[in-house]
Amino acid sequence: MTTMTTAPIENPLRAGMRLQRTPDACAVVVFGATGDLTARKLMPALYNLARERSLPGGFSIVGYARRDWSDEQFRAAMKEGVTKYSREPIDESLWESFARELHYVPGNFDDAEAYTRLADRLGKQDAAHGAGGNRLFYLATPPTAYAPIAEHLGAAGLARPADGWARLVVEKPFGRDLASARALDQELGTVFRERQIYRIDHYLGKETVQNIMVFRFSNGIFEPIWNRRYVDNVQVSVAETVGVEGRGGYYEESGALRDMVQNHLMQVLALVAMEPVASFQGDAVRDEKAKVFHAIRPIDDITRDTVRAQYRAGAIFGKDVPGYREEEGVAPDSNTDTYAAMKLEIENWRWSGVPFYLRVGKRLPKRATEVAITFNRAPLQLFRQMGGDNPTPNLLVLRIQPDEGISLRFGAKVPGTRSDVRPVNMDFRYGNSFGVDPPEAYERLLLDAMLGDSTLFTRWDGVEAAWELLTPVIDSWAGGDSPMQFYDAGSWGPEAAKHLIERDGREWHRM
Amino acid sequence: MASDVESPIERIAEHPSAVEPSAIEHEFDKIWAETSSESPGDSSVRLRTVNFVALGCDEASVGRFEAVMEVLPQRQPCRGVLAAVYAGQPSLEASISAHCWRAGGGSRHLCSEEVTLRGGLKDEHALGSAVLALLVPELPVATWVIGEPLLSSHLVTDLIEASDRIFIDTGEAADTSAAMRAVLSTRESRDIELCDLAWYRLDAWRSLVAQFFDGDEGLRQVRRVRTIEITAGADRSRADALLLAGWMVSALGLSLADRRATDASIEATLYESSRPVTLRISHGAETDTAISGVRIETPDVQFVLELHSESGHIHVRQEWPDAPIERKVASEPTDDASIFIVALEDGLGSKLYGRSLMSALSLLGD
Secondary structure, eight states: OOOOOOOOSSOGGGTTOSSOOOOOSOEEEEETTTSHHIIIIIHHHHHHHHHTTOSOTTOEEEEEESSOOOHHHHHHHHHHHHHHHOSSOOOHHHHHHHHTTEEEEEOOTTOHHHHHHHHHHHHHHHHHHOOTTOEEEEEOSOGGGHHHHHHHHHHTTOSSOSSSOEEEEEOSOOOSSHHHHHHHHHHHHTTSOGGGEEEOOGGGGSHHHHHHHHHHHSOTTTGGGOSTTTEEEEEEEEEOOOOOTTOHHHHHHHHHIIIIIIIIIHHHHHHHHSOOOSOSSTTHHHHHHHHHHHHBOOOSOHHHHEEEEEEESEEETTEEEOOGGGSTTOOTTOOOOSEEEEEEEBOSTTTTTOEEEEEEESSOSSOEEEEEEEEOOOSSOHHHHTTOOOOOOOEEEEEEESSOEEEEEEEEEOSSSSOOEEEEEEEEEHHHHOOSOOOOHHHHHHHHHHHTOOTTSBOHHHHHHHHHHHHHHHHHHHTTSSOOEEEETTSSOOHHHHHHHHTTTOOOOOO | OOOSSOOOSOBOOOOOEEEOGGGHHHHHHHHHHHHHHHOTTSOEEEOOSEEEEEEESSHHHHHHHHHHHHHHHHHSOEEEEEEEEOTTOOSOEEEEEEEEEESTTSSOEEEEEEEEEEEOGGGHHHHHHHHHHHSOTTSOEEEEEOSSOOTTSHHHHHHHTTOSEEEEOGGGOSSHHHHHHHHHHHHHHSOOEEEEHHHHTTHHHHHHHHHHTOHHHHHHHHTOOOEEEEEEOSTTHHHHHHHHHHHHHHHTTOEEEEEEEOSSEEEEEEEETTEEEEEEEEEOSOSSOSEEEEEEEOSSOEEEEEEETTTTEEEEEEEOSSOOEEEEEEOOOOSHHHHHHHHHHOOOOHHHHHHHHHHHHHHTTO
16 A cells, blocks of 8 residues: 655644735736836835745745836835835845845836746746746736736736746726726736736725724624614715825826725725625625625716815915816816715615715815714604703714724713713724734735735626726716816815705714 | 834823822822823823733832833733832832823823832732722733742732733743743643743744745645754743744644753654654853744755844745745844733634643653
8 A cells, every 4th residue: 555645734833823824935026116106015015024924935026117127226226115115114134135036027018028038037936936836916007008918928828827826916997987997807807817816905905994894793782783773874085185196197087986986985885884794714705895886776866966076276284285277287177076975875674775975085174084974863852852952963983094093972961950962972093002003005915915815805796896886977977967066175075065965964074 | 132112202201109009099090180281282091901910029020010111001001010029128119100102293192000019028918909909990901920930929829810811931930840830730720811921932933933834845844844953042041942842843743752851952852653853952052042043854955044133133044955045034022021012912822832831841851
């Protein structure tokens, strides 16, 4: 009888450890390696993962971009980025060790020969490091380059390796409407399978966004009241003080609806509205989010239930700022939205009849991202009958950024002989209970992608459902059905947005 | 090595003052009222998510407790209470202080409370009762026995029931074997969570050793290990090295066949089925280092970890014959405060520690 030696299924030395494994030895190939995203986000994230022992031996990075750089030039540029943007100060000796595995291949995104050189380079690294043919291709490029890169990766035999795995990470925006998103999905799909594609939405990598699930599903007291019986309305708001910051050309093609609502706000909405999952394995979370997207009722009266607006000149923090149409790269008669608000309804057992209001805008008075859940008033206004005030409804606010935390508003008796009720806030702030800076969203997302965990990435059916909902809005706005509104920079948006919610007898949560 | 947590960004107020033990809560209330009136535009928040109790048996323990309280509240907001009992202390004395700092450059002051109680040997029970009265209700209690892990002292006995977790350090024991036996027997006989700081000092080493065996090739090598060598410093590192060895022996399912020990080393022969594994633990002369290196050998490869004490980096090498891989990573600081930051955030590994402790004791011949 012969004895076969087989590898055990799990590493016995990982038992009882928080991190159940490090990624397989692999190469991360960054397309658009000389760009801002790589220096500002990707490289600092990878450096911090390496210094904190989350990356495996045999890990390497290959930058790919048009500039004719050498390995040394790439390393120098990346060092500058890490020095400037890393959450931990750079350690020279650790950097030196990390930088040894940084390589660069120059090439245009449509240059077949350059992909052959890339394949050669990766093959050599596999031989040197035993990376086993594992590759994570990160597209930090304009979306127009996604399809050609995927096609060339396929042609060079890099998309479906015989040994190891290949994964493709794409940044938002994934298409600019339903048709273009479907076309892109089809183009990528001819080369990569859905399970190989990781659509990144960096909001999902934020600790406080992940905490929405922890808050809902690890606390027994909130989930029973998280439904239409107790909730009056839900508001998801993203306020930015910045304008287009020199990216007028990009923003002209995008606008608030495409840039923020289609991805970040819809993802946050889904986490707030989805049903509990039985586990965090596989596609459980993404399945539940998809159900929410499919349950959102198409907006039947776009003029009534949506608002688009553009900022005029105004002042932020006492400083004069130009209007959107005066920004560099913006057409003087631009029709691009810098503010969007809408009312959505989710037609399912839990949320039927509860409006979800979304709003996002640039050049608003302060920077804040919040989810505000307003609960129904108590059934009997007892203290008003006794001469007291009419208590304001309970409000639960999940603050995603900045000043991350959770606050709950409730009524309390004002000391004295009368029965006056005053709203007070019970406030939890992350910084007060966890002194540590959370890891950057990109650290978590890159690590998950290398581990093959796609829970925090968006799946095609979710992306498609969001475009299905919003493409009619985009078309209607483009057709001029909803007139463009204007608001002063430094204000909380146009009057029409106030009317959108006040018409229902409600008001925007004050941020 | 320095802590990985920065010192308070800006210390706003400190009130070290001697107080009557019975008046401690009242005195704290006065401090908070003063702190608020000093800066009317700012808000002060008293933060407490855990009761952090420390039990000491000499004046040096006061310094160690204070060093931890300089750093720990920023990661684990707590009320810190030290009860120190030692000969020569004439009577029960108490002092309190409050440390506030600004978070993230904002105007909000975050504040922690610190109580130091000192007493003579006759005051042990009185101190225990004073500590119980000072615990903030509904918050978990973490108790640190500073220095020699004496679990039988009156003070420890008084506080065991009130504690959710008790932290000792077998690395500080004069007799490692006796201390490990006492810990094992206490864990088995009493329903308390007894945690060993020596175990938490091994975090970086354990994760790096485990990392060698991730992935298909690693999983193949894990059943081919034939030699394990651990190099450690002198004295204090004895428990750390034994625990690291015990963890590997237990996790790899190795059975002890034979052991030989000298003052400076332990060598053992172990088996996994019929495959022999040689384990060596050797102690050098360095006194400020716990583990300084690990080498694991299979017929195909040597896995090597080496701590460079000056830089604090660990050099990680996989010495494959045709494709050696080398990199450097940061090690974890091992000062008291940093270890507590790791330990208080950890909710895992208790059973694993127990199994590792048993294997460590077997390597000691017990």
